[in-house]
Amino acid sequence: MTHTAEILSVGTELLLGNIANTDAQDVSVALSELGIDVRWHTVVGDNPERVKQAVAVARTRADILIATGGLGPTYDDLTKKTLAEAFGKKLVFHEPSARKIRELYFQRLKTEELPDHALLQAWLPEGCTVFENSCGTAPGCGFEAGGMHVLMLPGPPSECRAMLRTGAVPYLKSLSDSVLVSRNFRIFGIGESSCEQLLRDVMESSENPTLAPYAKEGEVLLRLTAKAGSEEEAGAMMAPLENHVREILGDLIYGVDVDSLEQVVSGLLKERGQTLASAESCTGGLIAKRMTDLPGSSAVFLGGAVTYSTPSKHRVLGVDETLLREKGAVSPETAAAMAEGARALYGADYALSTTGVAGPDSDERGNPVGLVYVALASGRGTVVREFRCGSVRARCRSIAVNHALDMLRRELLGLSQPE
């Protein structure tokens, strides 16, 4: 049987536009991966009458209802009570959840007494499967009632995401009779439309498996998906198309089913027992931030110098003052000297540097917004490349970091650098 799902997000902050509904996005991704057809998203405010109305509508058109938000301890957190009522379920006190809540407040948050309504969170629909909250206080749950599967997840995105993985997905897996298996090709160095042009034939002709490109911040995600009775069967169905994609895109594919360029680069360095340092101007710490986002990154990433001001490029990295004066902070020569300075300072095998104009304005030498030099220093010398990273500040910084990490990936794999 095929399931159809509706996601019901509860929160006035969504209707006011304070935040985007990323919970619905995260839940949609997870459900699609399970082969569950998401047909509707509904957002409603913290108002019990309207939540009930939304539930009544959802019952006419879906058999899985995933509610997000409104599970917390404050007076506007009404999802659990309202949905339990709508589905004729009593709320019962769940002692293990209460214990976890007390523990969290007393031991980790060091509060002296429990806030008034904290334990309201431990009241859950009778007979439900409880989903533990690994990142917050409010547990979630899943139950079946009136021919519908109802799941409740917390609103804060990090809590929602974690509980999706540990609670909701296992719960939903048992409801689905087919699996949807995907391979996600991560591609850097080519745009979405060029990628589509290269693969148009197979994209248009294949229905199962399907092949579809998605533009991501400065890169492309190409997703190959097969629906089948088992993972093995899906794998076999995908194999010919997978080979075709690899043949066409070659080393533009930086990984399959990986999270990011930094994850790939970090893995390669770990395998080789080598280390990295960074020297950042226009990217302002984003290389370091992204490398250290990865748990366990201390084995490969020694650190980095953010030298945002021109004097600090000399003071911290030892970039020659004459060079800075003559060539300017945004120049291939400065990029090279920064990378070499960081490599020596940290004693690393490799160092990446960035210097450029992230905007909104061009620099005092008239360098245009979006111009970034990236250098990679290693025992084999230093290479510098010039990139245009676009005129939107945040995007420019993020694309510059992608270029830097991809340069290192290519160096580590012995591939040629982009022109």
Added chain:
Amino acid sequence: MTHTAEILSVGTELLLGNIANTDAQDVSVALSELGIDVRWHTVVGDNPERVKQAVAVARTRADILIATGGLGPTYDDLTKKTLAEAFGKKLVFHEPSARKIRELYFQRLKTEELPDHALLQAWLPEGCTVFENSCGTAPGCGFEAGGMHVLMLPGPPSECRAMLRTGAVPYLKSLSDSVLVSRNFRIFGIGESSCEQLLRDVMESSENPTLAPYAKEGEVLLRLTAKAGSEEEAGAMMAPLENHVREILGDLIYGVDVDSLEQVVSGLLKERGQTLASAESCTGGLIAKRMTDLPGSSAVFLGGAVTYSTPSKHRVLGVDETLLREKGAVSPETAAAMAEGARALYGADYALSTTGVAGPDSDERGNPVGLVYVALASGRGTVVREFRCGSVRARCRSIAVNHALDMLRRELLGLSQPE
């Protein structure tokens, strides 16, 4: 008369989770500012039957319907046709839009002939107000039918945002007889539920203006909102409550209608002509990244050293090796030495440092996950504080940076540091 609105976003990519529904967010913000009550968001796929179903539901509960997406020239762009049918409107050919479309394709996109369905975009509901698209090809529109105001905006976020401003807002302004004005108090150092406990009386008793807290990553947003005939009137209505909030929360409020702690800190430094540097271990560049996210930050932020490995704390920041060996990398002494080292290295007025255990595992000395020392070095000496930042890596890092920036804010304003 008060209007209630529903936003209907059309696009299978939303239901697959490929993108978040930022159009609904943008429209919500714009409508809230006009005093129009947004009661529902609905998302539906590129399926005419279900779009019609969604319209039928919306007609029972709103008198303004804003549709986003599905106005383009491809076969799955069905919003205009479907909504026109649902409201009994004929589509008529709009020559000025057709002219603009031709112009765009031939002159700006340099195509040699018009793509097959390009001119479909110029067919619009009879008698509608046409909204020009300044960033793309598909025009939008607004019309009244069956007691409902129906507006259609394009899906690509930049087009939607631009047309909101130039087309939809002017159209809607004439329908609204009140404005909604908000003050956003940004609060750090107290949780959402404690904040609510302190202000419960006024939160529960006041209907206009309203006061509501929202948890944000490691901080609280408290929003005071009044609905009135004019901005002045709203301001006067809010004043007593605003004073009350300031009295109760005092210096826990780091700003009103500001974006972030880093924005406040950067502003204070700019006013004083002072500079900041950072020395980061567990936060791995996030202080630097957040400071340099702000355009123009080079005036106050000189740079920062990310010293992720223990040896780099000595090599780059000159932290004493004996101290590192005896006290460990995660210690108040190391935090202080790091901040002092960065201050000297960059020649800054202030330096912030972080060292701690971001997880997922405790460190080799048994320091627990979430323990972070933050130090602030200045001409007046160095202060160090110990914080517990939670056990989720990304959140721990982000909260640690908030603590660091708040310490600097307090120092700059001459406020006491938290215990």
